[in-house]
Amino acid sequence: MDEGEKGDDDEGDGGAGQIDLVTKTRAKPKKPSQFKVLMLNDDYTPMEFVVLVLKRFFRMDMEQATQVMLHVHQRGVGVCGIYPYEIAETKVNQVMDFARQNQHPLQCTLEKA
Numbered sequence: 001m002d003e004g005e006k007g008d009d010d011e012g013d014g015g016a017g018q019i020d021l022v023t024k025t026r027a028k029p030k031k032p033s034q035f036k037v038l039m040l041n042d043d044y045t046p047m048e049f050v051v052l053v054l055k056r057f058f059r060m061d062m063e064q065a066t067q068v069m070l071h072v073h074q075r076g077v078g079v080c081g082i083y084p085y086e087i088a089e090t091k092v093n094q095v096m097d098f099a100r101q102n103q104h105p106l107q108c109t110l111e112k113a
Ligand code: TYC
Pocket: 039, 040, 041, 042, 043, 044, 045, 046, 047, 050, 069, 070, 072, 073, 106
């Protein structure tokens, strides 16, 4: 029954008497993870306002902004852009503030890319 767990020593006597510690050093700092800024559809925000938001905060031209707005309108959600966390968070806040100031219920959120 009792196997008697004596000598529970990982170093054992067969090794070179050293514990192998693996330390990886990175040549380059790890690149920051990216986040998608998502725009959500709703029934009340005017299409022109969404296009304006996409042009103003995501530097899209008229054609691109219209395409993305229509995608969100038809599918419910769409990607406005992909950025490092702090930039993505700032964009979300800018969009939400601007929508609130104009009394539109437009919603914007973050998702890890
Ligand atoms: N569905 C809105 C309308 O019909 C337009 C709209 C598009 C709203 C995209 C939000 O993220 C959005 N007026």
